[in-house]
Amino acid sequence: MKLLGHLDWEWVTAQSHAEGWRAHVIQSFSDRCERVLETSLEVPSAPGGWMHQFICEEHWLPLVYETEQKEVYRCPHGHNVGGPEVHAAWRALRHRELGDDLRDLALGALVFDDTRFADAALTLLRRYAELYATFNAGEAAQAWMLRGRAFHQALTEALWAIPVMHAITLLDAHIGTAEKRSLYGHLLVPMAETFKVAHEELIRQGRVESNYTAWLNAALGCVGFLLESDELVRRAIEGEGGFYHHLSLAVRPDGFEYEGSVYYHNFVVLAYVLLAEAALGNGIDLYRYTAPEGQNIRAMMDATLSLAYPDGSLPFLNDGAYWDGGGYWKGSILDRELCEVYEIGYSRFGEPGYGWLLASAYRRRGCSRGEWAAVLYAKDPIDGKEAPPLRTSVLPDSGIATLRPTRASHVVTLVYGPDGGSHTHHDRLSLSIWPWSTDPGTLPYGGRSRKDWYQHSLAHNVLVVDGTSQAILSSCCVFSEEEDGVSVASDKLYEGVFVKRSIAFHDSAVLDVMSVSSEQEHSLWWVLFLDGTWEIDGVTEVPSEHLGTAPPDLFVEVSARRGKSNEPLSACTVRDSVRYKVEVGASVPFEVLVGKTPPHASHYLGQREVLILCCEGRDVRFEASYGEEKGDE
Structure with a gap:
């Protein structure tokens, strides 16, 4: 298993018969997989646009997201909104959701040994392999955007692609040699080219510190490990604009990402963590790396914790996806991504404050602890976690x-x-x-x-x-x-x-x-x-x-x-x-x-x-x- 082989799969799969709090995690994830099977898994034949345009411009509010495409979408204030940009934005959200569904079904197939989940995941994967060559979303992108193929932005494409690549590695036992060669050739190889071109463009523009770079590195690293491409892996980790370079440029010595936004800070941590987990499965430990001015992944997680309020919430500094994303996000986009970061972070470092932040994020979302990261990484309960003894703190460089x-x-x-x-x-x-x-x-x-x-x-x-x-x-x-x-x-x-x-x-x-x-x-x-x-x-x-x-x-x-x-x-x-x-x-x-x-x-x-x-x-x-x-x- 090229991306997640370092995990204790005997423990993960045995947890389908778990007891206590862990049983609730597994049952919640099983329920999620069953709900996914009950929805339409039809893949939109057109690429995705820019998710930020799924809004009511009159009231400035995100539209109400549903999994079925509609002629118009409802504003929370009651009226309907449509148009090409709105439809393209809906497709961006739907492709993102289907990418996550694909990973979850693939994981469900492995954890529960359920061929229904495997068959549905393979159907989605094959459909994306058929469609990817037909996508050309970059032609409709705005001039300022770093163009993708399946989405207006290469950034969004990386966010979608990593769960898809997780699914490929999780479905390994269900994919024969000939089909694997086809999937790699029709999906992974052109994906890699999309990310390489975008990565090179950021370097050409002198924007290596961008949060885009962190996600392109994560995507390039994952596809490089799957394709066994030393060139792609070196680019993602050691090369110009790679992980080592980006960490030294984008993160200030106090451990906070240079944009000064809690959202974008955690967004970059999530990209780093996904790359680090893929690298661990291939004998490379990015968690142990510290940049020249002391920046590392653990320090970044600690920086977020240092900003927390007594109820576990965080200050909404600068821009960021702080609003309720609706649909499958189940709460704010920030909180969903916090859950992913701190499920992995709590497992890796055992810091009690991480468990408290994690419990707080789940509570705000109003959902149970039962998503993919909890299934793979949750080894300790978080219910009732008390706030750590936080004191006055200063991030002097930020x-x-x-x-x-x-x-x-x-x-x-x-x-x-x-x-x-x-x-x-x-x-x-x-x-x-x-x-x-x-x-x-x-x-x-x-x-x-x-x-x-x-x-x-x-x-x-x-x-x-x-x-x-x-x-x-x-x-x-x-x-x-x-x-x-x-x-x-x-x-x-x-x-x-x-x-x-x-x-x-x-x-x-x-x-x-x-x-x-x-x-x-x-x-x-x-x-x-x-x-x-x-x-x-x-x-x-x-x-x-x-x-x-x-x-x-x-x-x-x-x-x-x-x-x-x-x-x-x-x-x-x-x-x-x-x-x-x-x-x-x-x-x-x-x-x-x-x-x-x-x-x-x-x-x-x-x-x-x-x-x-x-x-x-x-x-x-x-x-x-x-x-x-x-x-x-």
Whole structure:
């Protein structure tokens, strides 16, 4: 078994008769395989498009995914959406799902010795071998895309191809020599060429650090091992743009992927882990490799854990697939991929915190532990895993501080890092305050929302100067540890403006001071999002109006105001029997605006409430405290 031969297959297959928690894993996986058999396994004859276009552009929301192709697809708000781009995006999702179904059926055939699963898997595999030569999706791709053959993007093709290659290795006993030669010639060889061309193009463009490269390496490595091609394996691991090279370029010395996004960080870890598992089966241990500045796979998994909130959730920093993908993802795409990474990571390293993260991701998805990675790797139960003793942590090269006061239930994430490329948000010196004011993430990229709203400063808990978004910095803001907290500062976010934000803790309260100084007078907006239902003192409801006429101001609907005053403002809410209170004021008179904005990615059917303090000045100090007290719902 060329990709997974290092696993204990006697143990894996014996688990079809397992007891206790492991029996639940196996039964859940068996149920999944049976459900797959009950659905249509017809492969779309046309290639896939770009999944981010499976959206309602009016509401910016992902459409409701179903396995059957339709003339139109339903928006969560009730109306129907269609068109060539939407259909191509549906096909991208459906091909991805069928690739996963193929792997699961092949694994089910091996675990349960069930010829029904094997026959269905072989039918899918043969159909893809017939169709692959007819696919030419790259011709319809957008100009900026790294083109694939079965999908607009070679990246998506790699995501689909690895489960298909897993299926080929799992079905080895069911494929004769002549058919294997045919499958390899019609599917694996042209796949390898697709990935080689894309990989070479990234190198030519000087984009080796791209997350695409990690996935192309994983796909090239897997196909290289299957084809017994030393050239492909060397390219994927040792060559220019290979695993060793990519790890040294794309991951900062603190272990976090350079884009500064929790989603893309884990996305790259998943690609690394899939390549590492394939390599282990061929006598190469990538888990043991450490790049010159200390980067390795274990450090990357630890970096994710260091950012976790007390409920096991993670901050939605920068762009990422944070929304509920619907359909077979069963929850957010991030959470599905976390389950794959940490099933394997927990098995490899035994870190208890990984088991806790894993249990938290399954809980958010509302699904049982019974997917392919659990069948192959789960050797310990995770139910009831307690949170590890996480403390304040700093990723200094990425510019992310996670502040965990000992006497408060708040956790504060402070962002001050450098440019991470096209997925970076204009949100340096921003604050996420768990559990009631966390970063909103991003909705699918195929519409206007990402660039018109989510990437802008106004969509975050930051200072907005003169109604514009801040600059993207090439280096971290200045970070300092202070006696009772930390501070970050920069004079480059806005030309001629120095901004410093200091966070301190006093008993159960978080103290937040933002100081602004400039030789010129500026319009200043201090922004704080309030998730949930809040009572805000001293404001008066007004007829709804937009904050401005162009994005991002256009997407703030002002619904309440308070005239200019020196009086501090207070607001409160109750969550899980804890009463949270915000008090904020400024050194100059300020106006208060309360408005509704586009939603948080994790609950995208609602709106978020935003509080904006507006004033003008050269030297202004904003002071806020975020407190808590026990109470009743």
